[in-house]
Structure formats: C-alpha cells, structure tokens
Amino acid sequence: MRLCDLARRASDIKITGFAIDHRKVVQGNIFGAFPGAKVNGEDFIEGAVAAGAIGVIARPSVKVDGAEHIEAEDPRAYFAHVAGRFYAPYPDTIVAVTGTNGKTSTVEMTRQLWRMMGARAASIGTLGVTTSEDQVKTGLTSPDIVTFLNNMAGLKRMGISHVAFEASSHGLDQHRTSGVPVHAAAFTNFSRDHLDYHETMEAYFEAKMKLFDERLDPKGTAVVWTDDDKSDEVIARVKARGVKLMTVGSRGETIRLGERRATPLGQALSITHDGETQLLKLPLIGEYQAANVLVAAGLALASGASWGKLFQAMGRISPVRGRLERAVISARGAPVYVDYAHTPDALEAAIAALRPHVEGRLITVFGAGGDRDAGKRGPMGEVAAEYSDIAIVTDDNPRSEDPAKIRKAILKAAPEAIEIGDRREAIREAIRMAGAGDIVLLAGKGHEQGQIVGDHVLPFDDVEVARESAA
Numbered sequence: 001m002r003l004c005d006l007a008r009r010a011s012d013i014k015i016t017g018f019a020i021d022h023r024k025v026v027q028g029n030i031f032g033a034f035p036g037a038k039v040n041g042e043d044f045i046e047g048a049v050a051a052g053a054i055g056v057i058a059r060p061s062v063k064v065d066g067a068e069h070i071e072a073e074d075p076r077a078y079f080a081h082v083a084g085r086f087y088a089p090y091p092d093t094i095v096a097v098t099g100t101n102g103k104t105s106t107v108e109m110t111r112q113l114w115r116m117m118g119a120r121a122a123s124i125g126t127l128g129v130t131t132s133e134d135q136v137k138t139g140l141t142s143p144d145i146v147t148f149l150n151n152m153a154g155l156k157r158m159g160i161s162h163v164a165f166e167a168s169s170h171g172l173d174q175h176r177t178s179g180v181p182v183h184a185a186a187f188t189n190f191s192r193d194h195l196d197y198h199e200t201m202e203a204y205f206e207a208k209m210k211l212f213d214e215r216l217d218p219k220g221t222a223v224v225w226t227d228d229d230k231s232d233e234v235i236a237r238v239k240a241r242g243v244k245l246m247t248v249g250s251r252g253e254t255i256r257l258g259e260r261r262a263t264p265l266g267q268a269l270s271i272t273h274d275g276e277t278q279l280l281k282l283p284l285i286g287e288y289q290a291a292n293v294l295v296a297a298g299l300a301l302a303s304g305a306s307w308g309k310l311f312q313a314m315g316r317i318s319p320v321r322g323r324l325e326r327a328v329i330s331a332r333g334a335p336v337y338v339d340y341a342h343t344p345d346a347l348e349a350a351i352a353a354l355r356p357h358v359e360g361r362l363i364t365v366f367g368a369g370g371d372r373d374a375g376k377r378g379p380m381g382e383v384a385a386e387y388s389d390i391a392i393v394t395d396d397n398p399r400s401e402d403p404a405k406i407r408k409a410i411l412k413a414a415p416e417a418i419e420i421g422d423r424r425e426a427i428r429e430a431i432r433m434a435g436a437g438d439i440v441l442l443a444g445k446g447h448e449q450g451q452i453v454g455d456h457v458l459p460f461d462d463v464e465v466a467r468e469s470a471a
C-alpha cells in the first residue's frame, strides 16, 4: 500500500505499517491520533512525525506538520478501515460475540466445536489468542486495533481458517476490533456492567449493537440468544437491517432448548433443530454454560457446520478455564469452584449453576474490581447475600482504589456478609468452614493470575490458593 492509495495524494511512498501510540512509530508508518480517556493522542503527532510517520489520520481541525494529514471525522473508524486493508488477508471465517456475560466462554466453545469438526480454529478474547497448540495472553479482552489486526493476519499465515473473537463494548465503541469482515455475530445477554465508561445502560447497549448494526457483514448471520430481556430488541434490529437471523434458546427457531436436567457430572438438554428433537448430554454444569454452548453451536451452523457433526462435538465440549472450574475437593469433602462472575447477573448465574449440587451450604467468596463501575458493587452484594448461605466479601483487583471502601460499598448491601480483605485468608476461611455437602464458590477472578493493587500485579491464582488451602 502506498500513501497515494490511502490519501488521494500524488506521493507513492510505501507505507510500512500503522501505529496508534507514537512510541511505537517507525519510519514509513501511518499514525492514528485519537482523543482518549486518559490523554489526547493528537498531542503526540509531532513525536510521531519525528519518529518517521509519513501520514497522520486525525480530525480535520488538528494541525499536522511534516507528514500528510489524512483527515477523518471519525479517525478511529477510518484508521481501522485502512489498516484493515493493509494487514489483510485474514482467516476465511471470522465470527464475533458480544453480550455482558458469556463472551469468552462462547468464543472458546466455538473454537472447540470447529476444531472437533476438523477446522484449524482460534479464539481471541479475555483469555488471549488461543489455538489448539498455544495460548498467548494479550492483557485486555480487545487489545488495540493494530494488535488485533496483526493477530488476525498472523493466524491466517499460520493456516488458521476459522476465528471467533470477543467484541467487548469498549472495543466496539473504540473500533479496536474493526477492519476485518465479520461473517456471523452473536448476542448472549445484557445486564449491568461498565457504567463507569458508558454512563447509561442505553449507551452501553448501543455500543454492543454496533456489532449488528455496523460491523456484521450485510451478507452475514446474526445469532441471537432468545432468553434475555433484551433479546427481542436485538432481533428487531437485526430484522430491520435485513441480515440473516438465527435464534437459539427456549424460543429459538434454529436451535430450541426444551427441558434441561442436571446430572451428577453435567446436564442433559432436550434440543430441537430442523424439526428433530434429540437429547444432548453436556459434560458441563449450569444453565449459563448450556446457553453458551448453544450460542456457539449457532455460530458454527452460521459458518456452515453440518448438524450431525456439530451435535457430536457439543457432547464432547471441554470446560473453559476459570468458568465454573472445579479447583479441588477439600479434605473435608467440599468441592471448591472458581468462576469469573464479576457482575451481579453473572454472580446470580454462577450461584444458580451450583445450587442444584449443594446439599448443605453454599459459601461464596467475592469482591468487586477497583476503577470499574462502582454502581455494580451494591447489587453484587445483594445477589451474593440473597442466594448464598454464607457470603464472604474480599478484594478483587482494587487497582488505584482503597480496597476497604470497595468492600464497604458491597457490605452496605450485604450486612450479614463476613469481611476478610486479604483474598488468600478469605479463601482459607471459606474452605475451613465448609464441610461435606457444602460447596465453596470463589467468584470474580476466574483464570486471572494476579491481584492488581495500585500499579502492581501480585501473583495470585484462585485455583492454586484453593488447592493449597484445601490440603
């Protein structure tokens, strides 16, 4: 790609790459200057040009000296569009998942289903970039646009044909996952989270809907879970745009979920596809995991899978790291589960998943993240107090905030809960309290490997701590 291809200028200087951080610019790059949440990228244009940027994608009002000013009203969108062309080609089949909860699980399950059906598949999301051979962590659910496009192009070069990626609301809003064709897009559910960023539930929902309204290929397919309060609204929008629709759930027309029965090691689902009803035995517990498997199956169908093979594959799905993962059974016989529930709705879903398996008491250990939506703290406390027998409030990534203040906000809504700030101590105490017939749920950190305190990440793994405490 030459500068003239991009900016309708005479210059045929070759573009060497794209950067959105001036510290990463090398000679011949195009720099994207975006006003951000912390700083204004437009302030770094001079630095980017000094480092060798030959073009700058920026708002028309901005001053650019020493490089082509490629004007754009929405510089993030335009940057993604042209960088998307530069880094192509990409894997042949790309699908995306959005929703408040269940994105990571669904992309990972989609990857597994494709792999079991013989495709070379990958997933991109909170767990990083996952293939059959490897997992590379990226730090964020949706890293920046340049990393995203590089990852997609790299997967293509590795021979990967199918990729499922997680479309977070931040990522959609900031075009961090734009620039690649999206052949199918799924909606899992919608509930409170991230209002620190989006401010209102309406704005949060609109950010998610960008996936269906703008990002999904006009010839693509939307896969919508039917059992959420927002499902009908999503379906109406998809129909209004005129893209192909597949619905999945108890009201699903593509995959209908009938009766669901918990079994000792998982669950049995009655599911109907194309007029035929079959019993699917899933090796995973919890209603929410069934929902995610079925949405993943919808994505697999939307990308051309045959039902027979897909049905076989669903029965062999493996657990997703940190999602209702059984870490250990304590010396006194209580199973300890680790789950990534960090919203009120997720906490309710995780507790509901375990409830049928509890004979005695359900002991929930949880906290809420610092520098994240403070309004979810009370509702998380309420849910934990109402549905658990014992709730222990502890720390979960306080970041720059005072952890005692976060706990206080939760405890205000859960006055009966026990407060133990130190997460290791809290886990030990929960396991010490639990006897045979009880279940311990450690919620909020899932797969995470650290506790973020201030600017430091202290090594911490709920599964590991559970194992050392259970001995």
Ligand SMILES: CC(=O)N[C@H]1[C@@H](OP(=O)(O)OP(=O)(O)OC[C@H]2O[C@@H](n3ccc(=O)[nH]c3=O)[C@H](O)[C@@H]2O)O[C@H](CO)[C@@H](O)[C@@H]1O[C@H](C)C(=O)N[C@@H](C)C(=O)N[C@H](CCC(=O)O)C(=O)O
Pocket: 020, 021, 022, 023, 032, 034, 035, 036, 037, 038, 039, 040, 041, 042, 044, 126, 140, 141, 142, 143, 144, 145, 168, 169, 170, 171, 174, 176, 197
């Ligand atoms: C609030 C938010 O979403 N911030 C993200 C966003 O940053 P931003 O664009 O606002 O960046 P900024 O720091 O204000 O800087 C503005 C611009 O100046 C540039 N810059 C900055 C400094 C400099 O010296 N030179 C320079 O050029 C930056 O590269 C940027 O383009 O875009 C960056 C990548 O493009 C992200 O790293 C960053 O994530 C921060 C670290 C973060 O904590 N994000 C969380 C809230 C997040 O995004 N989470 C979601 C959702 C999780 C989920 O529900 O699954 C996720 O997708 O991970």
Ligand SMILES: Nc1ncnc2c1ncn2[C@@H]1O[C@H](COP(=O)(O)OP(=O)(O)OP(=O)(O)O)[C@@H](O)[C@H]1O
Pocket: 099, 100, 101, 102, 103, 104, 105, 106, 126, 141, 166, 188, 189, 288, 289, 291, 292, 322, 323, 324, 339, 340, 341, 342, 345, 346, 347, 349, 350, 446
């Ligand atoms: N379909 C679902 N319905 C309700 N809750 C769910 C669902 N799927 C997952 N959860 C809950 O949300 C937690 C996180 O799941 P997962 O990591 O798949 O979601 P996510 O949308 O990727 O989350 P994040 O916003 O952190 O990226 C799970 O551990 C579980 O407690």
Ligand SMILES: N[C@H](CCC[C@H](N)C(=O)O)C(=O)O
Pocket: 141, 342, 368, 369, 370, 372, 396, 397, 444, 445, 448
């Ligand atoms: N993607 C979510 C993860 C939250 C995980 C929880 N452990 C926390 O730190 O709040 C976020 O960035 O809000």
Ligand SMILES: [Mg+2]
Pocket: 103, 104, 105, 125, 126, 127, 141, 166
């Ligand atoms: Mg995720």
